[in-house]
Amino acid sequence: MRKTSAVLATLSLAVLALTGCTAAPSFGGESCDRVAGATASLTDSVTTSGEVGTAPKVEVFAPVKAKSTSYADAVVGSGEPIVSTTQPFLANATTYDGTTGEKLQTTGYDVAATQPRDIAFWSQVSPALADVLQCATGGSRVVAVLTPEDMGAAKDAGTVVIVFDITEVFLPKAEGAPQFNDAQGMPTVVRAPDGTPGVIIPDSAAPTELTTQTLIKGDGPEVKEGDTVVLNHTILNWDDKTVVNTSWGSSSIVTAASPDMVGATVGSQIMIVSPGADGAPAQVLVFDILGISPAAPPQQQ
Secondary structure (H helix, E strand, O other), X not given: OOOXXXXXXXXXXXXXXXXXXXXXXXXXXXXXXXXXXXXXXXXHHEEEEOOOOOOOEEEEOOOOOOOOOEEEEEEOOOOOEOOOOOOOEEEEEEEEEXXXXXXXXXXXXXXXXXXXXXXXXXXXXOOXXXXXXXXXXXXXXXXXXXXXXXXXXXXXXXXXXXXXXEEXXXXXXXXXXXXXXXXXOOOEEEEOOOOOEEEEOOOOOOOOOOEEEEEEEEOOOEOOOOOEEEEXXXXXXXXXXXXXXXXXXXXXXXXXXXXXXOOOEOOXXXXXXXXXXXXXOOEEEEEEEEEEEOOOOOOOO
C-alpha cells in the first residue's frame, strides 16, 4: 500500500477553503517604515481604551475629516511586524461613521473564530488598508480614517473610521537553523528572499518509501496534536517536475495539525516525498510552519 503524507491529505482539503481569495498587492519593494504615513493628530479625533484583542471603547469626536488615508497607532505592540502583503496575522476591527460617530460594524472579537488573514484579504474592504496595515506589529491597536474615495463612495458620503486590533502577526517565512540531511537522491530546495521555495528534483527515480527531511529548524513553539497551524506550502510532481499547488504569493493555509506536523517547531521548513503507487504520481511537498493559531481550523467544504 502506498504511504501518503498526512500533510498532503490535509492540504488537499485546506486548499479548498482558499477558493475566491484574491492575489495580494505589493509593497513595491519599499522599506518597512511604520512612521511614514502616520498621522499622530488622529488620536485627538478618535480615542480608544481597553485591552488589545477585546472590543475597545471608542469615542469619535465627529465629524472626522480627511483629505487622504490617515492612521495612527493608539497602542504599539512588541510582536512581529507585517513585512509582507501575504504575511498572515490575526486582527479584529470595528468601523464608525466619521460624520456621526455611530458604530457601523464589528468583527466580533471572538478568539476561537478569528482566522489568520493577510493584507490581500483586508484590501478587499479597501485597497487603502494596505497602507494602514503595512509594518504594523503584533499587539498593536491602529486607528485609521478612510476617505469616501477609499471606500468607493461618492465624495460627499463622509469618512469611515476603523479601529484595528492586531493581536498576533505570524512569520512571513521559515526562520531558523539550516539542517544537514545526508539522504541521497532527494530534491534540493533554494529560496527567494521572500522565502518562496524553488525545488530542484533530480532526474533519478523517486524514493520508494515516504521520506521526511527538516530543512530549517525553527526555534518557535512545538506543534501539538489538535493545534491549528498556519503555513505556506508548495507541492510538485516528481516525474514531470511541475508545481501542482502552492500558497506562496496568495493566502497562507490554515489547517488542523496533521501527524506529520506534530513535534515540529514554528519557523521550520519541512520537505516530504511521497512515493508514487497505484497510478498516483510521486510528489514533493515543502512547507513552512509560520505559526500556531488560537482559532479553530476553518470548516472544509
